[in-house]
Amino acid sequence: MIRRRGSRGPQPVPVRCGDGRHTMRTARMVLYTPRDRLDAEIGAAAGADADAQRWFGWIADTFVTPETATHLLGIYDHNRAERLRAFPRAVRRELIQPVELPGPTEEQRLLAVIPATGLVAGMSSLTPNDGGAIGVWLAPAFRGQGLGAELVAATARFGHEHLGLASVRAGTETANHRCRGALSAAGFVPYGGPDRHTLPDGRVVDCAWYRHDAVGTARCAAVAQGAVTRA
DSSP states (O other): OOTTTTTSSSSOSSOOOOTTEEEEEEEEEEOOOOOBEEEEHHHHHHTHHHHHHHHHHOOOGSSHHHHHHHHHHHGGGHHHHHHHHOHHHHHHHHHBBBBOOOTTTTEOOOOOOEETOOOOEEEEEEEEEGSSSEEEEGGGTTEEEEOOOHHHHHHHHHHHBBBSSEEEEEEEETTTTHHHHHHTTOOOOOOOOOOOOOOSSEEEEEEEEEEEEOOOOOOOOHHHHHSOOOO
8 A cells, every 4th residue: 555644545546647557537437557455456356256267267376265355345445444454464564565566568457446436346457568468357246237348448448548559459268258248349359369278277268369459559657657667
């Protein structure tokens, strides 16, 4: 948690990009670079349930238990201090540490928050040095509301307008019709790629590939100032 002198809360959500951090708005969400490790853990918890893991195949010991995920997903800025007290002191010290900002070619993550409640709806990732590969996930309470397509479209725009990428891509299991529908709704089009893909847990699946191209691109202030990786 990045604190200002005399402040008891996390640094406010930035209103503009800068100093290696990004922020952007959609119709229903605010997206921004995680401020601290607690932000990052809440974002990861949004995709830790069994339904999400059926598609992601994350390694089991890399995500939290359902009970912890529920606790994390109930956190917003005004109850952070109270909910942090549920963790052991050593864990609390870790969670309030600022995140290590990625270099300009490394994976970038954006936390997706609903402004009206402050609750985390999900998270997206984009890796410039992997062909602009993107990934998105929503917490269970925010699925089935069209937010997936909104988050996918915003992540593509993030790549084009903030990172200067002419093209971004995404892959999904062919049977994941919800994800494929979100990609199509966000303006992604099918393109050729490997027919099979190995998930992190070793499961091999049939997959479909999509891409999104931009006519023009731009780089925001966060890229220019964040060129030096911070420890």
